[in-house]
Amino acid sequence: MSNAYLWAKALHIIFVASWFAGLFYLPRLFVNLAMVPADSHAERERLLLMARKLYRFSTILMVPALVLGLLLWLHFGIGKGPGQIWIHIKLLLVLGVVGYHHICRRLLRTFEDLHNRRTHRWYRVFNEASVLLFAAIVILVVFKPMVG
Numbered sequence: 001m002s003n004a005y006l007w008a009k010a011l012h013i014i015f016v017a018s019w020f021a022g023l024f025y026l027p028r029l030f031v032n033l034a035m036v037p038a039d040s041h042a043e044r045e046r047l048l049l050m051a052r053k054l055y056r057f058s059t060i061l062m063v064p065a066l067v068l069g070l071l072l073w074l075h076f077g078i079g080k081g082p083g084q085i086w087i088h089i090k091l092l093l094v095l096g097v098v099g100y101h102h103i104c105r106r107l108l109r110t111f112e113d114l115h116n117r118r119t120h121r122w123y124r125v126f127n128e129a130s131v132l133l134f135a136a137i138v139i140l141v142v143f144k145p146m147v148g
Contacts, residue, residue, distance in 0.1 A: 005072075005076050008068055008071050008072055008076065009072060011064070011068050012065060012068035012069055012071075012072060015061055015062075015064045015065035015068060016065045016069075018061045018065075019058055019061040019062045019065045020097075020130065020134050022054050022055070022057060022058030022061060023058060023097070023100065023101060023104070023130040024127070024130055024131065024134075025054060026051060026054050026055060026058065026104050026108075027104065027107075027123055027124075027126050027127035027130070028127060029047055029050055029051040029054065030051070030104075030107055030108075030111070030123040030126070030127075031120045031123040031124055031127070032047050032120075033047050033048070033051070033111050033116070034116060034118060034119060034120040034122075034123055035120045044111075048108075048111060048112060051108055051111070052108065055104060055105060055108055058101065058104075059101070062098070062101060066094070066098075069094065073087065073091075083146040083147045084144075084146060085145065085146065085147045086140045086141075086143075086144045086145050086146065089140055090137055090140045090141065093133055093136055093137050093140070094137070096133055097130070097133050097134075097137075100129060100130060100133065107123075107126075
């Protein structure tokens with residue numbers, strides 16, 4: 001294994017973990033926003049500011065995570081070869097995570113526009129989707145199930 005491969009892999013793991021930290025916490029802010037009383041403008045604005053900053057920071061972290069993942073796949077050949085079904089499933093799940101990330105932005109806009117109609121319980125359940133995606137991706141990467 002070359003040093004370049006090991007650096008790419010280490011940085012990929014760091015950026016993915018950091019990106020997911022944002023995806024784990026952002027919906028928790030949505031839970032709190034959904035619970036803010038209508039007359040508590042200062043609390044709402046404070047939570048919105050935190051959510052906006054976290055979303056922007058998570059978006060910045062997402063970019064190198066995806067670029068490094070593509071580098072590992074396309075340049076270093078991770079997941080290439082016969083029977084490597086795990087990489088295709090992982091890529092599908094990564095697309096799901098990117099979609100989840102963008103759904104978070106749409107949900108943030110509903111709070112900014114005062115159009116949120118969902119309960120704090122819904123956001124608690126929504127928050128678990130990122131955990132399930134993360135767990136599935138880690139399991140695929142560790143076990144690398146093959147076909148054929």
